[in-house]
Amino acid sequence: MNAMASTSNGGSFILVLNCGSSSIRFALFAAGDGEPPRRPAWNGKVQDIGGPAPDIGASDLPVTPLALSAVQPYHDALARIRDEVLRWLAGRPLAAVAHRVVHGGSRYFAPVRVDAQVLAELRSYIPLAPLHQPFALEAMEILLAERPALPQVACFDTAFHHTLPQVERMLPLSWDAWERGLRRYGFHGLSYEYIAIALAERHGRAPAEAARTIVAHLGSGASLCAMQGLRSVATTMGFSALDGLMMGTRTGALDPGAVLYLMEIEQLSLQQVGHALYHQSGLLGISGLSGDPRVLLAREAEDSPEGERARAALALYVRRIVREIGALVAVLGGLDRLVFTAGIGEHNAVLRARVCTALGWLGLELDDAANQADRPCIASAASRVDVGVEPTNEEWIAARHAAALMTP
Secondary structure (H helix, E strand, O other), X not given: OHHXXXXXXXXXXXXXXXXXXXXXXXXXXXXXXXXXXXXOOEEEEEEOOXXXXXXXXXXXXXXXXXXXXXXXXXXXXXXXXXXXXXXXXXXXXXEEXXXXXXXXXXXXXXXXXXOHHHHHHHHOOHHHOOOOHHXXXXXXXXXXXXXXXXXXXXXXXXXXXXXXXXXXXXXXXOHHHHHOOOOOOOOOHHHHHHHHHHHHHHHOHHHHHHXXXXXXXXXXXXXXXXXXXXXXXXXXXXXOOOOOOOOXXXXXXXXXXXXXXXXXXXXXXXXXXXXXHHHOOHHHHHHOOOOOHHHHHHHOOOOOHHHHHHHHHHHHHHHHHHHHHHHHHHHHOOOOEEEEEHHHHHHOHHHHHHHHHHOHHHOOOEOHHHHHOOOOEOEOOOOOOEEEEOOXXXXXXXXXXXXXXXXX
């Protein structure tokens, strides 16, 4: 990546890498005085890394198949992203690279400049976020080796939840476990941080801060965050990204006795249990069809075993969201605003309607036309709870943090 540090008169950019277990989103934001623009100058995504049909697409690149080696597909994907970034930059320099890092552990509560020591410490959190942490660190390691002078900034999904009160952070284990760092951290923080900013802009800071708000980040991973004063006071993901809501392929909250049963009675190894909980559960596990609710919604009307399982998966998915919202309403002492975000939350009107219908006891009522159109406000005029759809922007939050950290 040597050319990434070249100089030119065309202005500099911040590259944001959002590395997931099977995909990498990348974006370039113009760097200058103050915070970067909200919209990237250029962005794209590699998906299905490690799967049968990986592809790449970008603002100026149609989605095309991508050949990745079976031995190191993630490394190959990063190399292709490097090539596309260099092509688009055309000699213009990078000011920094910002990484979304899922887990900052009990040490990192703010963005940090990456060096070898930070990288080593972040590796210790891999067991807490095995789907995401290793891949962000791989990108950092490659850049540190190839361009040690290029600033890299780690931005942590756990940081937004640093405001959780102790009672929300504690696990009901021994006090020694708490002192060893076994606690609830919370995740999807870059998303929630952006939504807090967006709500203050949309409704005014004082009204937004006064509202008892629950934000539903519903994507392939999913969680809820209860906010007071636009700060996190409770959230559904805890010690790991397995907790809370049922997800595309992850269980969400699960009786630990079931895990003990799988290991003791069914004799599954630790690795087999981990694979089942992260990759073979949730919507995919129950339906046997897909972890994507769009696929299940298209099959749920079928009078077939597949249709029955699709219905069961979607029913449990909605039930778990509704149950957890109810718990957070109790913590907040009421609810003034419910906000949907992320891929499913922003684009799936059917599931939003099912969740909101089950929450009708709160005085929550949807405007069907607004909901179908994914409008910012989807509540009816008669609703006692404001309901909104707010697109998230995790990459901009990361670019913003990098710009602030690099400013003298």
